[in-house]
Amino acid sequence: MDLPLAVEIILKAVVVLAAFLTLPLAIGQTEHKVMAHMQGRLGPMEAGPHGIAQLVADGIKFVQKEDVTPASADRWVFKLAPAVALIPYLVALAAIPWSAAWVAADVPASLLLVLAVTSVGVFGTLMAGWGSGNKYSLVGGMRAGAQLVSYELPMVLAAASVAMAAGSLSLTGIAQAWSWWWLIWQLPGALVFLVAAVAELQRVPFDSPLADSEVVFGPYTEYTGLRFAFFLLAEYAGIVVMSLLFTVLFLGGWSGPWSDTLGPLWTLLKAALVAILILWLRIAWPRVREDQLQRLAWLVLLPLALVQLALTGVGVVVWG
Amino acid sequence: MNEDKPGALQALRGLGKGLATTAKTLARPAHTRQYPHVEPDLPERSHGVIALLEENCTSCMLCARECPDWCIYIDSHKETLEPTTEGGRARQHNVLDRFDIDFSLCMYCGICIEVCPFDALFWAPDFAYAEGDIRNLLHEKPKLGTWMERVPDATLPEGYARPGAETPAQDADGPVGVTEPSVGEAGSSAEGTDAGDTSSREVEE
Numbered sequence: 001m002d003l004p005l006a007v008e009i010i011l012k013a014v015v016v017l018a019a020f021l022t023l024p025l026a027i028g029q030t031e032h033k034v035m036a037h038m039q040g041r042l043g044p045m046e047a048g049p050h051g052i053a054q055l056v057a058d059g060i061k062f063v064q065k066e067d068v069t070p071a072s073a074d075r076w077v078f079k080l081a082p083a084v085a086l087i088p089y090l091v092a093l094a095a096i097p098w099s100a101a102w103v104a105a106d107v108p109a110s111l112l113l114v115l116a117v118t119s120v121g122v123f124g125t126l127m128a129g130w131g132s133g134n135k136y137s138l139v140g141g142m143r144a145g146a147q148l149v150s151y152e153l154p155m156v157l158a159a160a161s162v163a164m165a166a167g168s169l170s171l172t173g174i175a176q177a178w179s180w181w182w183l184i185w186q187l188p189g190a191l192v193f194l195v196a197a198v199a200e201l202q203r204v205p206f207d208s209p210l211a212d213s214e215v216v217f218g219p220y221t222e223y224t225g226l227r228f229a230f231f232l233l234a235e236y237a238g239i240v241v242m243s244l245l246f247t248v249l250f251l252g253g254w255s256g257p258w259s260d261t262l263g264p265l266w267t268l269l270k271a272a273l274v275a276i277l278i279l280w281l282r283i284a285w286p287r288v289r290e291d292q293l294q295r296l297a298w299l300v301l302l303p304l305a306l307v308q309l310a311l312t313g314v315g316v317v318v319w320g
Numbered sequence: 321m322n323e324d325k326p327g328a329l330q331a332l333r334g335l336g337k338g339l340a341t342t343a344k345t346l347a348r349p350a351h352t353r354q355y356p357h358v359e360p361d362l363p364e365r366s367h368g369v370i371a372l373l374e375e376n377c378t379s380c381m382l383c384a385r386e387c388p389d390w391c392i393y394i395d396s397h398k399e400t401l402e403p404t405t406e407g408g409r410a411r412q413h414n415v416l417d418r419f420d421i422d423f424s425l426c427m428y429c430g431i432c433i434e435v436c437p438f439d440a441l442f443w444a445p446d447f448a449y450a451e452g453d454i455r456n457l458l459h460e461k462p463k464l465g466t467w468m469e470r471v472p473d474a475t476l477p478e479g480y481a482r483p484g485a486e487t488p489a490q491d492a493d494g495p496v497g498v499t500e501p502s503v504g505e506a507g508s509s510a511e512g513t514d515a516g517d518t519s520s521r522e523v524e525e
Binding site for chain 1: 335338339341342343345346348350351352354
């Protein structure tokens with residue numbers, strides 16, 4: 001089936017946008033429900049059967065709210081920040097393959113692109129912290145910046161280990177080169193990547209930039225209405241992107257029985273499990289302190305990632 | 321760092337415990353009761369609303385005076401009963417004109433019920449009587465009377481027959497459960513006295 005290039009591009013863009021708008025909502029709804037049941041509650045029950053439309057209702061509420069820009073805010077930086085936080089994840093989602101054929105933008109070095117682009121999302125948080133004209137936002141923004149610098153490094157090293165093992169910077173190539181014993185071979189790297197991804201997303205236990213008991217809501221303190229909703233959407237879109245990325249890098253993406261036909265479903269299933277794990281951490285664990293957070297990044301994750309890199313290097317030389 | 325800082329192994333065990341506990345809770349059914357859709361099953365002696373048994377009230381004002389936030393309003397007047405026998409003495413008794421409880425002030429302490437010596441006030445378990453207008457929370461005598469049908473049997477005074485019930489618990493001339501100033505639940509005391517019947521009780525002045 002050959003479509004004209006323009007039609008194909010538009011179609012792919014629409015599909016990616018649709019996934020970008022629905023998957024985060026699915027994650028959010030799952031979080032509502034899983035968190036509630038892990039705490040012995042039912043969670044949202046009123047909006048639709050079993051509260052299925054709760055996030056739609058929340059969205060309608062956010063749209064109705066007034067969009068306030070504080071008088072002392074740096075107007076353009078403040079207003080632009082939610083878009084800067086949100087759009088990189090859309091770009092990243094387009095470059096992540098669901099199967100060998102199901103990829104919207106198949107770039108040769110897609111791993112590099114995805115990692116680079118997700119790091120840009122952090123600028124949204126930094127801009128929000130700087131532009132709000134609020135000391136809590138500023139402290140939160142600085143914490144986010146420090147956290148990002150620390151955790152970017154182990155994350156990139158862990159991803160580099162997989163790229164080295166596969167001999168490819170393309171996500172499609174990495175997933176195709178994957179075989180089951182990588183689960184053991186790349187285990188330290190996988191753990192480092194998962195921890196660093198959670199930290200990158202500023203999720204519990206690494207949510208000290210947003211720590212509500214210390215800095216109100218960090219960089220998002222001054223945001224209201226739709227802009228605030230965009231930040232929330234960015235957080236859940238981030239979970240989607242990181243889960244998919246983890247699946248493709250460390251879990252073999254679409255590999256599984258009948259992967260020729262069911263490939264994208266395997267990707268979705270594995271990514272969903274990873275996402276639920278990320279949600280689970282938030283429910284079960286307390287927040288780590290700012291100094292503990294840095295200590296973990298530099299004294300545990302970074303050495304572990306370097307060891308993994310050496311291990312991969314040895315493996316590639318011996319077997320490769 | 322602290323000396324008593326937990327080791328890495330201990331910390332990991334703690335993290336695992338957190339995951340295990342939440343997973344176990346996930347597997348169990350939730351505790352939530354879907355209240356507006358499902359009525360709560362309350363104990364029958366729940367403190368929901370205060371009911372008035374008007375014929376037991378002597379307008380003695382004890383409840384109104386003991387009420388910590390003065391939310392009981394009582395008006396009464398005296399009437400004289402002509403002597404029924406030749407050369408007898410005329411008697412006076414109180415007639416209750418107004419008995420209101422302002423549930424917007426009431427703090428449900430139950431002191432009025434404890435203090436009532438004549439078993440005229442009772443707890444009923446109904447709680448869903450919120451109003452759009454705060455003034456409607458002032459429950460007047462007839463409304464306080466309607467709560468009587470919700471009072472659990474166990475707390476009713478001995479010999480009290482619910483309106484519409486076929487026969488009273490004992491014969492109609494028996495004691496109506498007017499007891500010593502009650503120590504425990506109203507009507508739970510066994511030593512009922514012989515103080516006339518429910519409809520025409522008199523109080524010597």
